[in-house]
Amino acid sequence: MKISMQLKYDTDIVAAAGQVAELERAGLDLVWVPEAYGYDAPSFMGFLAARTERIEIGSGILSVFSRTPALLAMTAAGVDALSGGRCHLGLGASGPQVVEGLHGVPYTAPVARTRETIEVMRALWRRDEPVRHQGRTVTLPLPEGQGTGLGKPMRLLTPPVRPSVPVWVAALGPKNVRMVAETADGWLPLFFVPEWCDRVWGPALKEGGAARAPELGPLQISAGGLLAIGPDAERARELARGQLALFVGGMGAPGHNYYYDLVSRYGYAREAETIQRLFRSGDKAGAAAAVPAALLEATTICGTESYVRDRLDAYREAGVTHLQVVPVPREGESEAAVVARLKDLVG
Incomplete structure (x- = not known):
């Protein structure tokens, strides 16, 4: 099980880059860069790529309503190139208050939009042929009557570092979780309780998993919570x-x-x-x-350490691949020191 952590929304992003470098040395495997309605995440992800060497860098999360699927694919490919193949693309539907209030985009068909966004991004990353897509929320190219009629199928100009960037989706509702289990590389649930996972999400995960393409491999899960050891x-x-x-x-x-x-x-x-x-x-x-x-x-x-070990076992049993933590240091201790102690417990 790997260790992941999300940065704070209101942090000094330049100072945070130094903190991430320290967390990298302590053994943190993946850092999630938040985006709500403050700074954009990709700018900081590129900055982190230049300031770190090993740690994987994820967006946590980019709204599928704030960018087109093509722009999301281009952004992820760019960060992946800057980081030498360390980018993870965290996506989500956000909510109507932000999507309609800040972006001025109708909040319609969020599950379908997420699914079609993933389909278009992967088609663009393959670069095997110009991309056409006829869906409920995404149509490429736009047909005559919805635009000038001059659009043509296109492919990405520059190849990504990897054949595909890992796509994670934040989801809580059963329909969305089913879609994630079928199509995404990873799942980002908040307030995840391992013992209650099967009762709350079991049917959705099983139904989605049954339709999952074998080449995607097992669904990854990044979940956890506030962490304090002692x-x-x-x-x-x-x-x-x-x-x-x-x-x-x-x-x-x-x-x-x-x-x-x-x-x-x-x-x-x-x-x-x-x-x-x-x-x-x-x-x-x-x-x-x-x-x-x-x-x-x-x-x-x-x-205590024994209590935390028991919790780690519960998360493993529930299928969590990346324990996502919010470290709470003791007096005189750094967050990196907490991560290092957790790394020893994870083994």
């Missing part, structure tokens, strides 16, 4: 309350919140309703306090 580490778990309250209570409009739906499927529907109601009323502290202790423990990895 006899007093359980206190660090409380740091995750605010994030859970934010995502369950404030991410997306009511009725369009994937995290609210997930927590409800975990068996905490009543608590999710309370968290959302308090958060949206402005009582963020009350929303955080309403997060159940059992849910907090299930979605974090905080405890």
Whole structure:
């Protein structure tokens, strides 16, 4: 099992490059560069490529509504060339508030758009013939009546370093997870609980896996949570309350919140309703306090070394290939030191 980590959204990206170099030396295998509605991820990914040597660099995540499939393919191929074949392309559908509010693009057919984006990107990376695609959300080239009628099938001008860049998709809903299991190289679930995976996502993963092309290989999974190692580490778990309250209570409009739906499927529907109601009323502290202790423990990895080892076994058993962590250092300790300690436990 490899170790991955996502950088903070509001970080000083120049200073963070030095931190990533330190994390690389500590043994971090894959760093995810976030993109929400601040800095774009690919610019920083290229900067990291120049400042590191071994660590793999992923986008976590680029919205399929903010860029065309061709631009996503070109961007991934470019970062892959700059990094010597270390790029991972993390994609997601985002949500209607950001897609329609910031990008001005209708939020329609997100699962179909993600699927067709992957199909077009892989066709472009192959470069074996000019790309044509007739889909529900993507048509290449545009037919007469939707444009000038002068478009022609094209292929990428420059070959990528690898035949294909690994494509990861952030997904929580059953339909989206089924599509990911069928078509993507990897899956990026948030608030993943290994013991509850089969109950919540088992049918979707099995159905998608049954239709998966053999050449894709097994589905990779990057999942984990806040990490603290030591006899007093359980206190660090409380740091995750605010994030859970934010995502369950404030991410997306009511009725369009994937995290609210997930927590409800975990068996905490009543608590999710309370968290959302308090958060949206402005009582963020009350929303955080309403997060159940059992849910907090299930979605974090905080405890003694023996406890953390047991959690690592549970993630392995659930098929997690990349343990994604948010390190919480002890006093006087760095995040890189926490990663190094975790590396020893992973073995």
